[in-house]
Amino acid sequence: MFSLRTAPALRRTADAHTSAPMADRPSFSRDLRWRLEVVAFDIARAIACVLPIEAVSAAGGWLARKLGPRTRMARTAARNIELAFPDWTPEERAALLEAQWDGLGRYFFEFPLTDQLTPAKGRVEVVGRERLVEIARSGKPAVLISGHFANFEVMAAAIVDAGVPCRVTYRAANNPYFDRRVVEVRARYGVTLFAPKGGLGSRDLLETLMDGRSVSFLNDQKFNGGVAAPFFGRTVHTAGAFARMSLKFGAVLQPMRVERLPGVRFRVIVDEPIILTETGDREKDLEAGVAAINAYVEACIRRRPADWFWVHKRWPDADYV
Numbered sequence: 001m002f003s004l005r006t007a008p009a010l011r012r013t014a015d016a017h018t019s020a021p022m023a024d025r026p027s028f029s030r031d032l033r034w035r036l037e038v039v040a041f042d043i044a045r046a047i048a049c050v051l052p053i054e055a056v057s058a059a060g061g062w063l064a065r066k067l068g069p070r071t072r073m074a075r076t077a078a079r080n081i082e083l084a085f086p087d088w089t090p091e092e093r094a095a096l097l098e099a100q101w102d103g104l105g106r107y108f109f110e111f112p113l114t115d116q117l118t119p120a121k122g123r124v125e126v127v128g129r130e131r132l133v134e135i136a137r138s139g140k141p142a143v144l145i146s147g148h149f150a151n152f153e154v155m156a157a158a159i160v161d162a163g164v165p166c167r168v169t170y171r172a173a174n175n176p177y178f179d180r181r182v183v184e185v186r187a188r189y190g191v192t193l194f195a196p197k198g199g200l201g202s203r204d205l206l207e208t209l210m211d212g213r214s215v216s217f218l219n220d221q222k223f224n225g226g227v228a229a230p231f232f233g234r235t236v237h238t239a240g241a242f243a244r245m246s247l248k249f250g251a252v253l254q255p256m257r258v259e260r261l262p263g264v265r266f267r268v269i270v271d272e273p274i275i276l277t278e279t280g281d282r283e284k285d286l287e288a289g290v291a292a293i294n295a296y297v298e299a300c301i302r303r304r305p306a307d308w309f310w311v312h313k314r315w316p317d318a319d320y321v
Contacts, residue, residue, distance in 0.1 A: 038177040045112035053113050057106045057264045064105025065098060073311040077101075079320055080310045084232045084301070099306035103260060107151045110264065115188040117266065118157040128270030132162035135252060141209040142252040143242045145274075147220030147297045148309030150260040153186070158256075158268040159216060160190040166214040167192060169205070205241065209249050217242055220297045222314050227290040232298055236315055243289030247276055253289070257300045260307055271296070 026034065048056045068074060077100060081093045088096075110117065117123050126132075135142045144166065146155055156168050168191055173179040208215055219239055227240035246253040253274040259267040274296060276289045301308045313320060 034175040034177050037175055038181060041112075041178060041181055048109065048112050053110070053116055053264050056109050056113065060105035060107070060109025061102040062105070064101040064108075068101035068104065069097075076313055076320065077310040080314060081305075083234065083315055083319055085305075096305055097310075100308070100310045103150060103306055104309070104311065106260075106264075107153075110151055111153065112185060114151075114153045114157070114185055117151060117154050117264070118189050119161045123265050124154050124158060124268060125266075126158045126161070126268045126270065129158070129162055131254065131270045131273070132159060132164050135214065135254065136163040136165070139212055140251065141212055141249060142214040142254050143209075143246045144214060144216035144254045144256060145219045145242055145293060145296075146216070146256045146258070147300060148218055148312075149300060149304070150258040150307040151266060152218060152258055152309075154266045155256050155258055155268055156186065156191040156216065157189050158270075159214075164214055165212070166216055167208050169215055169217045205245065209245055209251060214251075215242070215245070219293055220309075220314070221312055222316075227287055229287060229291040229294045231294045231314070234315055234319070236294070238290050238294055240286050240290050243276065243293060244286055247278065247282070247285055247289065253293075255293075255296050258307070259304055 068077075074097075078093070078097055081088075081096055085093065085096075119126055142164070144159065144164075146152065156166075159166050159168075168186070170182075173182060205215060217239075219242060223237055223239040226237040227243075228235050229238055230236075231238075243253065245251065253276060255271045255274055257269050257271065259269065261267055274289075274292050276285065276292070278285055
């Protein structure tokens, strides 16, 4: 938790949609390593809980700025910035690279204290909250989508605070002991995590919507075999399940984003719903829906580039050779 060079959990988060789960029966050495990772996390959390959250967040930002450039993620982040902003000067890209390390480090150090980062605690303001309240009142399911912006954990807190019955989808961590901690941390502020069996198009997700419950997902990472759509002028592959489900159930496709504010505070913005067109050609409608989601994410990144999670390989592998 305290080392960006050695934290396997952090590296797995960066590759969340491109890596495969570990075998059910790990070797003794791997099991031992997993247990030691959780011990380190528990110690870090215990220390963080007795310190002011501002100090914890600042320490994370400082450490990431120092160690982040030495990790293998540094090359990926630099290349991503180059792909997204080819017209920027080297100095502009270097400034963004340093800023994103600060935000990334702050996020990981804030994670054990996520239950303090809620609207009820006064650290999260929600713009457009009435849209979430209307979803809750309607009794109809919605598909809530966003990206890895700032401390994206606070979006789930805003959804729960508005009373939306929602299952927050996520990819379970390879380390099962650490995964339990992830579930426990989020449960402390009322979030129910949901790792759908069988992938994003699984019956689990369909049944969730059929039951009238909403689902939420961070839809900004590479999804091999997904729908091809433009992103910063290049073709990328994006999970299409959520656009498909919105079309199938007539569910509102509700985009959200997070902005980091001074003093370990955040602004969650619930934007206008994305309107999906139904022409009768389901495949073309799906492609248009995914393109609209990508356009939304791109606009958010362009607005506040330092808030995005630059360390995962969003573009095709050929762009990183």
